[in-house]
Amino acid sequence: MLNKLLEEVVLSVVGKSAVGIVDLLDTPKYINEFVIAKKLGITINQTRNILYRISDFGLVSSVRKKDKKKGWYTYYWRFEILKCLDFLKEHLDKTKKEVRSEIALRNSKTFYVCESCGLEYGEDQAILMDFTCDECGQVFTIKDNSKLIKDLEKSIGKIDEKLEVVNAEIAKEQLKLNKKKDIEMKKEEKEKQKKKEEDKKKRNKLKKEKEKLELKAKKGKSKNLKIKRVVQKKSSGKVSKKSAKKISKVKSKKRK
Numbered sequence: 001m002l003n004k005l006l007e008e009v010v011l012s013v014v015g016k017s018a019v020g021i022v023d024l025l026d027t028p029k030y031i032n033e034f035v036i037a038k039k040l041g042i043t044i045n046q047t048r049n050i051l052y053r054i055s056d057f058g059l060v061s062s063v064r065k066k067d068k069k070k071g072w073y074t075y076y077w078r079f080e081i082l083k084c085l086d087f088l089k090e091h092l093d094k095t096k097k098e099v100r101s102e103i104a105l106r107n108s109k110t111f112y113v114c115e116s117c118g119l120e121y122g123e124d125q126a127i128l129m130d131f132t133c134d135e136c137g138q139v140f141t142i143k144d145n146s147k148l149i150k151d152l153e154k155s156i157g158k159i160d161e162k163l164e165v166v167n168a169e170i171a172k173e174q175l176k177l178n179k180k181k182d183i184e185m186k187k188e189e190k191e192k193q194k195k196k197e198e199d200k201k202k203r204n205k206l207k208k209e210k211e212k213l214e215l216k217a218k219k220g221k222s223k224n225l226k227i228k229r230v231v232q233k234k235s236s237g238k239v240s241k242k243s244a245k246k247i248s249k250v251k252s253k254k255r256k
């Protein structure tokens with residue numbers, strides 16, 4: 001069904017000659033424009049013309065990839081399904097509106113017709129022509145619009161049927177997109193959680209290292225304090241020979 005709707009979109013945007021591109025562009029993966037040209041049996045320029053015209057309405061998207069050997073860029077394309085469906089819906093709504101206003105016009109105004117020429121005129125025009133045909137001189141008759149109105153009403157019914165189908169496809173497509181988004185969000189959440197845990201591990205490691213360093217620094221400080229005390233004792237003459245030896249030993253060690 002979707003395929004038929006997409007065909008209708010391409011038909012109204014480009015024309016019948018381009019309808020063959022629908023099967024190629026209705027793909028989850030982007031398709032190389034040279035592949036499209038080859039499969040359609042047309043030149044790359046003709047292919048691009050079609051793609052650009054569809055792209056003018058935002059109904060396709062593309063990515064470009066650089067050819068490592070040749071150094072130029074190649075474009076890859078695919079349909080934007082939801083946008084195509086929205087486009088079709090809008091198109092149908094517009095047509096419906098036009099048909100409705102035509103029905104209203106036919107119901108409210110009188111139309112005149114020359115039976116022999118089959119030409120139809122509105123009231124103002126008919127008055128100007130004095131209700132007589134310019135071509136054959138026959139006097140106009142009032143047109144019976146009932147069959148036309150019936151046909152128009154039928155066509156509204158058909159548009160409504162199609163709109164229902166389009167809306168169903170839109171709902172399907174949105175569901176698909178939401179599922180995809182859900183999966184992506186869960187993946188993101190998982191990655192976030194992973195990063196959080198890694199950060200926590202890193203922080204703990206840093207904390208431990210810091211504690212170790214602090215402990216070392218503390219030990220060093222108490223050693224320094226001991227030296228200081230001994231030095232003080234020495235300067236006051238209360239230091240023993242043994243202590244003096246120890247001081248010089250510690251001092252030389254410190255210098256190193």
Ligand SMILES: [Zn+2]
Pocket residue numbers: 114115116117118133134135136137138
């Ligand atoms: Zn006539």
